[in-house]
Amino acid sequence: MADRYTTCAGPAGVDSCRPTPATRGGAEPRVHPRRIDDVSQVFKILVTGPFAAGKTSMIQSVSQTQVISTDVMTSGEESDVKSSTTVAMDFGTYQLMEDDVRLLLFGTPGQARFRFMTNILKGDVDVVAFVIDAEAFETHAAAGVELRALLRDLRVPAVIAVNRCDDPELARRLARSLGALSGEAAVPCQLIDPDSGREVVVEILLTLLASMESTNIEVA
Template identity: 55%
Template sequence: MSTDPGAAAPTGQRTDHVVKLLVTGPFNAGKTTLIAAISQTPVVDTDVATTGDEARIKARTTVAMDYGTYALDDDQGRVDLLMFGTPGQPRFQFMTDVMKGDVDAVISVVDGSDESTHTDAGNAMRALLVDLHAPLVVAVNRCDDPQHALLVARRLGALSSDAVVPCQLVHPESSRDVVVAALIAALERLERPGGWTSPLQRVVDALRSSSAAAA
C-alpha cells in the first residue's frame, strides 16, 4: 500500500493512500463482473471477441487487463482502491506472475458450478502461490454452500489461502463481500498502534456501509 501524500490518483487528483487488488482466475469465472460491481468509474477493459470453443461460452473476453477504481475522500484524507483483473486463459499466466508482487491482496475467482474449469484453475493456483507474499482470498463464484466452496478450494490446492468465500458475483453485494474479505486479510497482516485508523479499514467500513444500505 502506498502512503505517499503527494501521489497522484488515477483521476488526476492528489491522494493520500493507494490500495491495490489483483483479481485473477480462469476464463469466464466472473473477474470482470466483480470489478465492475465495485468500481465507481467505468471499467477499462481490453475485451475482444472470443473464437473457437470459448465463443460458445461467452462472446467477449479480456486479453490484457481490466481496471477499476474506488475512491474514499473524507476529512481523514483520500484513499484510492485500484483493482486489476488479469486474463483467464493459461497463455496469459505471466501477467499474473508479474503483477502479484506489487499488490496488497489477491482475489482468485473460480467457477464453483463448473468442474471442467477446475484443472486450469488448479494449474493457475499452483503458479500463483509460488513466491506469493500478499494475502489470498479464493472467491468460489456461482456457489452458496460454504462446504462446497471449501471442497473446490481443496481441489485447487488453495486451503492455505487467507479466506474461501462462496459468492454469487452477479449480485453487487456479493462482490463487495469478497473485496471486504480481501481487504480484511490484508489488514490482519499489518501491525498498527492502537487507535490508528487504517486506510484499509476505512475502505472496509465504506463498502460494508454500502452493502447495508443496499439491503
C-alpha cells in the same frame, strides 16, 4: 540505497510500482501501502483466475470509477462460453472515503495464451483475489496449479471468490482443494450481483488489515 520501486505509467494516470531487481531476493513486507495523493493509502489487488470465471464481472460490479477494459469478441470454442473476453487487463477502483483507503483492481485475462499479462500485472501486488467458477469443474485442476504457483511466487495473502456458489462450506472445500491455506478466506458469491461483489471486497479489506497487523507484529 537503491529505491525500492521503479515507476511506470499505469492506467488512467495511476503509477504502478514493481520491485527492482536488486530487492527481489530480499525480505519483502507482505503488504506495502502506497500514496498517490495526499490522503489515500493505495493497495494493489490482482483479480485473476480461469477463463470465464467472473473476473471482469467482479470488477465491473464493484468499481466506483469507469472500468478500463480490453474485451474483444471471442471465437471458436470460446464463443460457446462467452461472447467477449479480456485480452490485456481490466482496471477499476474501490475507495473507502472515511478511511482514505483505495483499492486498485487489476483483472487478468483467463486464456493461457494471454498468461504473460498476469506476469506483467502481478508486480507489487498486496492481495490476490482468485476467482473460480464453482460449476466449471473442468477448470479446477489447472486453476489449482495456477493458484499455488502465484502464492509461492508472490508470498501475499489470497481471497478465493467462489463464483456461482451460495454454500460457504462448499466454497471452503473448493478453495482448499485448489491449494488455499486454511487461514485464507473463501467467499461464496454471485459476481453479477454488486452486493455479492462487495462481500468479496470486504474480505479483501479484512485480509489486508490482518496482513498489516501481522507485519507490524513481526517488525516489533
